[in-house]
Amino acid sequence: MAELVLTTFDWVPELPRGYVRDLRVRWALEEAELPYRVNSVSFRDRGDDHFSHQPFGQVPWLSDGDLSIFESGAILLHLGERSDKLIMTDPRVRSEVIEWLFAALNSVEAASLPWSLFKFSGDDTETPGRTHLDGFLQARLQRMEAVLKGRKWLAESFSVADILMADVLRLVDRFDGLADYPACSNYVARTTARPGFLKAYKDQMEHFAAGD
Amino acid sequence: MAELVLTTFDWVPELPRGYVRDLRVRWALEEAELPYRVNSVSFRDRGDDHFSHQPFGQVPWLSDGDLSIFESGAILLHLGERSDKLIMTDPRVRSEVIEWLFAALNSVEAASLPWSLFKFSGDDTETPGRTHLDGFLQARLQRMEAVLKGRKWLAESFSVADILMADVLRLVDRFDGLADYPACSNYVARTTARPGFLKAYKDQMEHFAAGD
Numbered sequence: 273m274a275e276l277v278l279t280t281f282d283w284v285p286e287l288p289r290g291y292v293r294d295l296r297v298r299w300a301l302e303e304a305e306l307p308y309r310v311n312s313v314s315f316r317d318r319g320d321d322h323f324s325h326q327p328f329g330q331v332p333w334l335s336d337g338d339l340s341i342f343e344s345g346a347i348l349l350h351l352g353e354r355s356d357k358l359i360m361t362d363p364r365v366r367s368e369v370i371e372w373l374f375a376a377l378n379s380v381e382a383a384s385l386p387w388s389l390f391k392f393s394g395d396d397t398e399t400p401g402r403t404h405l406d407g408f409l410q411a412r413l414q415r416m417e418a419v420l421k422g423r424k425w426l427a428e429s430f431s432v433a434d435i436l437m438a439d440v441l442r443l444v445d446r447f448d449g450l451a452d453y454p455a456c457s458n459y460v461a462r463t464t465a466r467p468g469f470l471k472a473y474k475d476q477m478e479h480f481a482a483g484d
Numbered sequence: 485m486a487e488l489v490l491t492t493f494d495w496v497p498e499l500p501r502g503y504v505r506d507l508r509v510r511w512a513l514e515e516a517e518l519p520y521r522v523n524s525v526s527f528r529d530r531g532d533d534h535f536s537h538q539p540f541g542q543v544p545w546l547s548d549g550d551l552s553i554f555e556s557g558a559i560l561l562h563l564g565e566r567s568d569k570l571i572m573t574d575p576r577v578r579s580e581v582i583e584w585l586f587a588a589l590n591s592v593e594a595a596s597l598p599w600s601l602f603k604f605s606g607d608d609t610e611t612p613g614r615t616h617l618d619g620f621l622q623a624r625l626q627r628m629e630a631v632l633k634g635r636k637w638l639a640e641s642f643s644v645a646d647i648l649m650a651d652v653l654r655l656v657d658r659f660d661g662l663a664d665y666p667a668c669s670n671y672v673a674r675t676t677a678r679p680g681f682l683k684a685y686k687d688q689m690e691h692f693a694a695g696d
Contacts, residue, residue, distance in 0.1 A: 323630075327587070327630075327631050328587075328623075328627045329627065338576065339576065341583055342583050342587070343583045343586035343587050343591065344586075344590075345586035345590055350579070350582075363551070364550065364551065367551050367553055367562070370558045370561065370562075371553055371554050371555045371558040373558075374555035374556075374557035374589065375554070375555050377586065377590045378557060378589045379540050381590065382594045382597045386594065386597075386598035389620065390613030390614075391613075392613075393611075393613040393616050395611050395612045395613030395616075397609065399602075399605075399611065399614075400605040400607045401602030401604075401605040401614070402607075402611075402613070404602070404605050405601055405602070408598075408601065415535075415539055415540045415541065418535075418539075419539050
């Protein structure tokens with residue numbers, strides 16, 4: 273098998289540390305026990321080579337032999353094809369994992385990420401659009417609460433869908449957005465207690481600290 | 485092969501018509517020339533059976549034999565495995581299609597959907613969070629403009645990635661958000677001129693009109 277190389281920034285400011293998306297990939301690689309190497313690109317100076325691998329000038333991307341893959345969802349789906357610890361092979365369960373993987377990245381994160389931008393800006397101005405956005409997130413969290421009350425993991429066992437959903441909800445939790453959602457909050461606690469998350473988190477923090 | 489059944493609402497208000505997400509699935513089915521049947525669920529009264537198929541109480545979902553799949557991204561990925569008109573079989577091209585499919589639903593739509601909620605609310609109040617959100621969308625559109633200047637489709641030929649990216653950008657265009665991005669605007673024009681889109685759009689409009 274080809275060597276897996278994860279590329280992330282050489283450094284980021286304090287605030288996003290622990291939340292940069294290479295964490296999702298590190299976490300999946302740890303859970304799958306796949307060996308990998310970490311490569312760095314400049315945060316301050318993003319050149320043509322960077323954009324050729326990640327067209328938005330973001331990170332991460334993963335190299336697997338001839339393939340260079342961007343978007344954490346696409347990377348986790350790819351890794352899931354290399355490990356049955358990340359996506360189960362039974363067709364019904366596999367389909368469940370994939371739908372929840374998209375649910376995390378689209379139905380939930382399209383509400384939670386913009387909400388976190390407002391929180392991040394310390395902006396609590398009540399405007400009609402903001403009320404709409406807050407309602408959008410609450411509707412998603414209410415439904416996730418109902419789902420997570422009844423199960424430990426999104427599919428039959430822990431999967432890439434849990435890595436993504438937990439990482440999405442973790443950012444809501446950072447701004448105290450899960451206070452009224454105990455099942456979501458407990459889910460974040462039990463996913464982030466896994467050795468794979470703890471290793472990924474520690475490695476990301478050390479990586480960016482080394483760039484200081 | 486099992487019959488494909490697409491489930492959507494029986495009716496929606498005027499404003500979202502032409503933009504309900506069953507359109508993405510209809511479009512993919514038309515492009516792939518896969519036969520399908522449309523099933524309706526109540527928009528006004530969403531019961532347990534609805535939530536058991538679509539945990540957020542949204543539409544669409546697709547039934548394919550024993551499988552019932554929610555999230556338009558997961559559905560289009562599934563259909564892509566049934567048709568090489570939607571996802572090419574060459575591993576490198578397949579990987580490109582999948583990364584752009586995620587790019588549409590996460591990198592772009594997580595910026596464009598919340599932006600459209602503010603536009604939808606007629607809300608132009610300048611607040612720090614709003615400035616942050618608008619900047620997030622502009623950054624994504626600038627990069628999509630650079631990408632689409634150089635190619636006709638996101639991967640080697642038209643694919644599910646184009647269906648999703650075009651549908652995401654179409655909603656930005658609805659609120660005149662592509663005025664400064666001619667390559668994006670032209671891309672939306674050429675994707676939505678395809679017979680598959682036109683049929684899907686017409687069918688959705690007729691379906692909801694029949695529910696009036």
